Amino acid sequence: MRLLHLVLTGLLLTPAAVFATDEPQEPALPEVKVIVDTSEVPELKAWGEKSAKLIQQWHPKIAEMLKQEGFTPPREVHVVFKKDMDGVAHTIRNQIVIAGNWVKQHPDDTGMVVHELAHVIQAYPRGGPFWLVEGIADYIRFYQYEPNTRLRGINPERQSYRDGYRTSAQFVAWMEKTHPGIVQKINEAIRKREYQNAMIRETTGKSVEQLWDEFVQSEDVKGRR
Numbered sequence: 001m002r003l004l005h006l007v008l009t010g011l012l013l014t015p016a017a018v019f020a021t022d023e024p025q026e027p028a029l030p031e032v033k034v035i036v037d038t039s040e041v042p043e044l045k046a047w048g049e050k051s052a053k054l055i056q057q058w059h060p061k062i063a064e065m066l067k068q069e070g071f072t073p074p075r076e077v078h079v080v081f082k083k084d085m086d087g088v089a090h091t092i093r094n095q096i097v098i099a100g101n102w103v104k105q106h107p108d109d110t111g112m113v114v115h116e117l118a119h120v121i122q123a124y125p126r127g128g129p130f131w132l133v134e135g136i137a138d139y140i141r142f143y144q145y146e147p148n149t150r151l152r153g154i155n156p157e158r159q160s161y162r163d164g165y166r167t168s169a170q171f172v173a174w175m176e177k178t179h180p181g182i183v184q185k186i187n188e189a190i191r192k193r194e195y196q197n198a199m200i201r202e203t204t205g206k207s208v209e210q211l212w213d214e215f216v217q218s219e220d221v222k223g224r225r
Contacts, residue, residue, distance in 0.1 A: 032059040033076040040083040041100035051079055051098075051113045058114055062121045062140055068188045073121040079113075088112055091119040114145040128190045129197075131161055135168025136183060142166065143173045156216040161208065174215045179204050 034052040038045045055077055063073045074094040085099040089112050096116040102109070118137040142149050151166055161171045176183045182203055189195035197208045204211060215221060 032056055032074075035076070035078045037078070037080045041081045041103075044081055044100055044103055047103055047107065048079065048081060051110070054110055054113055055079070055117055058117060058145065059121070061144070062114075062118055065140060065144065066118075066121055066136075066184065066187045068184075068191060071123075071191065073123060077117070077120055089116050091116045093123075094120050096120065111141045111146050111149070115141045122187070122190075124190050125193055127193075129195060131164045131168045132172070132186060132190065132195070134164035135161075135172045136187065138165050138169035139172040139176070139183065142169055154216055154221045161212045161215075170220070171212060171215055174218065174220055175200075175204075175211060177220075 032055065034055050036048040036052050038048040059073070059077070066073075076094060078095040080095060080097050081100045081103070082097060083100050085097070085101070087099055088102045088109075089096060089098040091097070096113070096119075098113075098116075102112075115137045118140045119133075122133065122136070124133055142151060151170060154167065154170060159167050161168055172183060182200075185203060186195060186199070189199055200211065201207050206214070
């Protein structure tokens with residue numbers, strides 16, 4: 001009868017509103033603002049607009065993967081395309097700089113935008129462990145954004161977890177599969193400047209080297225040799 005009375009008086013409260021508690025609710029974060037500059041390569045304007053939409057879509061997803069109590073990732077991302085830049089892309093704080101020539105030659109490489117966006121959200125202080133900084137960014141790219149991309153197998157005689165990028169991403173993915181939550185724990189430690197390889201032993205009971213040896217002998221690796 002109480003609910004019926006509310007409807008009849010024109011309040012039209014939803015059941016959620018009728019039975020709401022006094023518990024505080026976390027305010028929803030505003031949509032990330034993306035500013036794109038294609039002035040040096042105006043022919044890439046459409047591609048730049050596409051990258052902005054991708055960032056708006058994936059920013060909250062990556063922020064959730066790398067969440068940390070008391071930490072709010074940048075809510076504004078700048079994307080600048082350079083006409084005469086070597087390489088692919090790099091990130092400086094909340095600015096992603098992309099080589100225009102690379103995009104022209106590889107127009108389907110949207111994954112590199114996700115990789116660089118991961119760096120924006122990581123917001124790690126300088127001096128963080130290279131293999132994890134780049135490994136986590138590529139883990140997000142290849143295991144979350146484009147999981148169907150087939151990565152090359154690991155050659156333990158030539159490769160190491162210290163290599164970063166795709167090699168480290170495969171190791172990071174395996175660690176997360178065998179020890180769920182370790183990526184978020186490592187992420188928080190790097191942000192706080194507290195990361196040491198010893199924390200992996202404390203979390204898993206094994207050193208990084210022992211885990212790497214176990215990883216290269218796993219079916220995840222042997223199945224792709």
